[in-house]
Amino acid sequence: MREEDSNWFAKWEDELPSPEELMPLSQTLITQDLAIAFDIRNSNNTNQTDIINTVVNSPQANSSAEFDSDMGGTRVGGEGGVGIGSGLDEQARTLKRPRLVWTPQLHKRFVDAVAHLGIKNAVPKTIMQLMSVDGLTRENVASHLQKYRLYLKRMQSNNNGAGNGNSPGWLSGSGVDTAMDRLFASAPVPAHFLRPISEHYVPYTPGTMQVHHPQIALQAPMVGHGPQIQQPFRHFRNSPPNEQFEHPFLGRQSQQQQVQRIGTPIHANGNGNSHHGMPTSYVESATAANGRKVLTLFPNGDD
């Protein structure tokens, strides 16, 4: 229905960070590179509110020393004297930016972005755009995403034996609890990020799909009205079934199990066409049916 759609969006909007949270993240008037080039610091805030600025002086960030001395001597990438006009762009291009520090707040943004984008759109560029943090690059996000996926993977395999769904499995097990783990744990992992890794993942097949052998059933969502069901996952790249498929977060998984038809696809919405650029995500609800867990994926994670 149209009504549901607006609610859906409103809810999504409600979950956006408050203005207080946003304030430190708001856009600056000049690019990071230029700010660095001219040694412009954030004047209006004494503390480390600016996400990117908190970064600047990591011990490893020798970079600032390079810029501090004076503009004449500083050159990062083999660019000599800086002409007044063109030198700036050149410098902005070649300047080393400080390392990004992934604060819990920033990570939360990341997670929110991924959650709201939905699996198929959660790629570095899109994530970066949705996060809209000034100075954040696609590479920053890609690097973080890569690590985050490893974290999710690790978390899943560790959690698999001990049905302890809630408490972090990696704490009890061979767990590691590094600082990174704590960062990743600082933002709740949306349920639909986690899938039982047990090789029982099934890519979408036209018509619906279910996993058989495992005790996990996977139900595909229906999006829109037509005969089309939206793929919950990206397909493995044109390879035949029963080989491998590409899990959005867990990478290539081998698929041995047979696909079995179960359940009814879920309709995302009545009219089905107000979607467009809207962020779409999926949520899973675990239901017990005959000792079988059914994971249902809905469009939009807010329900």
Add this chain to the structure above:
DNA sequence: ATCACAATAT
């Protein structure tokens, strides 16, 4: 161009 991923660098 962008992505994912592993390996490697800082």
Add this chain to the structure above:
DNA sequence: AATATTGTGA
């Protein structure tokens, strides 16, 4: 240890 960069193959 945390993040960046690079290389490779989609």
